[in-house]
Amino acid sequence: ILRIICDKQDYTRDLAALARTCLAFREPALDALWCSLDDVDPLLRCLPQNLI
Secondary structure (H helix, E strand, O other): OHHHHHOOOOOHHHHHHHHHHOHHHHHHHHHHHHHOOOOOHHHHOOOOHHHO
16 A cells, blocks of 8 residues: 555655655655656765765
């Protein structure tokens, strides 16, 4: 059931909140968020500034 909820990609804000809510929700919500990136900008922001 959790996977079905997380597969709804229109709710990225809700998925981010869900990932912070409970450890059981964290992995599926983060998987759904990272799977639906529109560009590489969020990935680049994860890197240290001196690498960019």
